[in-house]
Amino acid sequence: MTENTHPLALARSARGMTGPDLAREIRAAAERRGLRSGADRQRVRKWEVAGITPDRESQEYIAEVFGVPLDEVDVKAWPNWLPDAGVIPLAPASTLPALREALRASMDRSRRTVLSAISGTALVTLAGAWATGTWSEATKRAQGKAIDEDFVALLEQTSTQLTTLATQQRQHTGPLLDAYLTTVTDLIAHGRYSPPLGIRLHALAASLSQTVAWHRFDHGLHGEASRFWIAGLHSTYASGDHDMGAAFLSDLAYQASWRDDPRTAARILERALTRTHHPAARSLLQLRLARSLAAQGERRATLRALSAAEHLLSTPTRDPVPGWCSWLSEADLAVDSGQSLNDLGETRRAHQLIEEGQALLPPSRDKTRGVFLAYRAKTHLALGEPDQAAAVATESLELAQRIGAPRCVALVHGLIPHFRGFSTAQGVPELLAKAAA
Known part of the structure; x- marks a missing residue:
């Protein structure tokens, strides 16, 4: 079957929508206005295959479905105003389409396959546009209902209260955070606000997008996570917050490393560093860059990045540390340095650093402790200490299951095949049984 390359077909396919899905959403958009639309599968097919141009009303409904502001709909330019099927490019009016795409991608998973993560090429291109683009402030809206500052x-x-809860409680907040982000998106789209209030709304959308993205990432929903991080990047682009923009690129790079694509991670981080100012933020980016370089076996560049991360973390500054990296500490520096050295083959020194980092970690960071324990178990195995590895891995697994940290559980499960060669070592049978339960 010949692929349908019409921009409308590509745009809906990128959002996991069939032709009937799109027709149903168009009819719903009309109903919200107290009107009716005759859109159905056949009509959508005529637009996509026969080249028939939708009338003005239908184009406005399509714009609403895709989150495109009506003032960007040029009826005569159909279909050129439709959103790109891939990553929405950074632009002054790109925040709403990016937010709505992320929210829509998370809805009604039963009707579609799980979204794949954005390609590495697209992410690097986006990072490059961020690094070289012109920043623009979030503008005021003169229409709609006035938004109350209170x-x-x-x-x-x-x-803030929802996003700073302990991990054990935060596992229950997913639907609430989704609802808050939907509300903020609607306020940006339909409310009337001043430029300062507009910047606050964009900042709030960015913060919520980041938290929602990590929630999706922790549950292995990488396609959704990347779209929320991208939506947050658009929000910071609109408000001109460079360091927060770097946070989203850093998170996308972390995801790329997690998915065994360290080259993409390094290329994203190199671009993110060009516009990041606060020393703590630069330290985190350098630390993640070191991890991606070590995974590629680039020893000299890894050590250079680790040295920069250590120096930057201790650099004094009068500016407050951005909230998104305020957790960064000597503990994280030690453990990530250990992980980098482990990838470079320096297992014993790596193990020592990971132990030191875990000892420095405050009790409030349970999820991070679970991850650090899994890292320790890996180095114990590499050092030929399966009994100690089993004890640490079991502690990590029990902690992760108690607080609801599926990503940490996945780390331990990834180690299980390496334990099967030590089935008689102390603690290994018990660990295998717990992992299989």
Whole structure:
């Protein structure tokens, strides 16, 4: 069958929608206005295959479905105003389409396959556009209902409370955070606000997008996670927050490393570093860059990045540490340095650093402790200490299951095949049984 390359077909396919899905969403958009649309599967096919141009009303409904502002709909330019099927490019009016695409991608998973993560090439291109693009402030809206500043303050306060809960409680907040982000997106789209309030709304959308993205990432929903991180990047682009923009690129790079694509991670981070200012933020980026370089066996560049991360972390500054990297500490520096050295083959020194980092970690960071324990188990195995590895891996698994940290559980399960050669070592049978339960 010949692939349908019409921009409308590509745009809906990128969002996991069939022709009937699109027709149903168009009819729903009309109903929200108290009107009716005759859109059905056959009509969508005529637009996509026969080259028939939708009328003005249908194009406006299509724009609403895809999150495109009506003032960007040029009826005569159909289909050129449709959103790109891949990553939405950074632009002054790109925030809403990116946010709505991320939210839509998470809805009704039963009707589609799980979205794949964005390609490495597309992510590097996006990072390059961020590094070289012109920044623009979030503009005011002169139409719609006026937004009360006290209501925005309430959203900011409660969002902060939700995102700073302990991991054990935060596992229950996913639907609430989705709802908050949907509300903020609607306020940006339909509310009337001043430029300062607009910047606060974009900042709130960015913060919520980052938290929602990590929630998806922890549950292995990489396609959704990358789209929320990208939506957050668009929000920071609109508000001109360079360091927060770097946070989203750093998270996308972390995901690339996690998915065994360290080359993409390094290329993203190199671009992110060009516009990142705060020493703590630069330290985190250098630390993640070291991890990606070590995975590629680039020893000299890895050590250079680790040295930069250590220096930057201790660099004094009057500026407050950005919230997204305020958790970065000597513990993280030690453990990630250990992970980098382990990839370079320096297992014993790596193991020592990971142990030191775990000892420095505050009790409040349970999820991170579970991850660090899994790293320790890996180096114990590499050093030929299966009994100690089993004890540490079991502790990590039990902690992760108790607090609801599926990514940590996945780390331990990834180690299980390496334990099967030590089935008689102390603690290994018990670990295998717990992992299989």
